[in-house]
Amino acid sequence: MKSIPFLASVAALAAALVPVSSHAQAVVGSQSPNFTATDSHGRTHALNEYRGKYVVLEWHNQGCPYTRKHYVSGNMQSLQKEWTQKGVVWFTVISSAQGQQGYVTDAEENEYLAKMHADPTAVLMDPQGRLGHLFGAKTTPEMYVIDPEGKLIYEGAIDNRPTPDVSDIKGADNYLNDALSEAMAGKPVEHSYTRSYGCSVKYAD
Numbered sequence: 001m002k003s004i005p006f007l008a009s010v011a012a013l014a015a016a017l018v019p020v021s022s023h024a025q026a027v028v029g030s031q032s033p034n035f036t037a038t039d040s041h042g043r044t045h046a047l048n049e050y051r052g053k054y055v056v057l058e059w060h061n062q063g064c065p066y067t068r069k070h071y072v073s074g075n076m077q078s079l080q081k082e083w084t085q086k087g088v089v090w091f092t093v094i095s096s097a098q099g100q101q102g103y104v105t106d107a108e109e110n111e112y113l114a115k116m117h118a119d120p121t122a123v124l125m126d127p128q129g130r131l132g133h134l135f136g137a138k139t140t141p142e143m144y145v146i147d148p149e150g151k152l153i154y155e156g157a158i159d160n161r162p163t164p165d166v167s168d169i170k171g172a173d174n175y176l177n178d179a180l181s182e183a184m185a186g187k188p189v190e191h192s193y194t195r196s197y198g199c200s201v202k203y204a205d
Contacts, residue, residue: 039122061102061140065164066198095132097204139198154179156194
């Protein structure tokens, strides 16, 4: 029979090996953590202000070829326009740290939005990476969908064509469209998680 001190030491070792996080991270199928962030016009947005609406989070980096694919083609702007007209709140999120590739000032981002005719609800500026780490965002682009009750119902790639080639958009299975269409029709999201593709999010650490 094992001694109590031996069992206690084993338990202590096991506890030491379990990773501990000081922040609750978003998990598909669970309530999304609330957040507050400032947009490129200096306005503050809190997720709980948008209860009752679907919310899309789109991680973005102007210089990433995988992101450019969806903007040069007009695909992302078309999605933004389509879904915001249906009442969806669409936040583009920039988590590139100052000094890292993809970092932009508010003015630079607003100029880009005008040039690309992009039409999100707002662009959330996240140079400290707090929002990115909260959701575990890994790539640009990467998409998240939160339902009207605040539950995260989709996380992952925008589509099933993980290339920077514009020609691959045509005929792609758009996971974001699928998730929103299924959810708004009262159906379960068939593919609630997919592996995202693109450039790594350029966090400070």
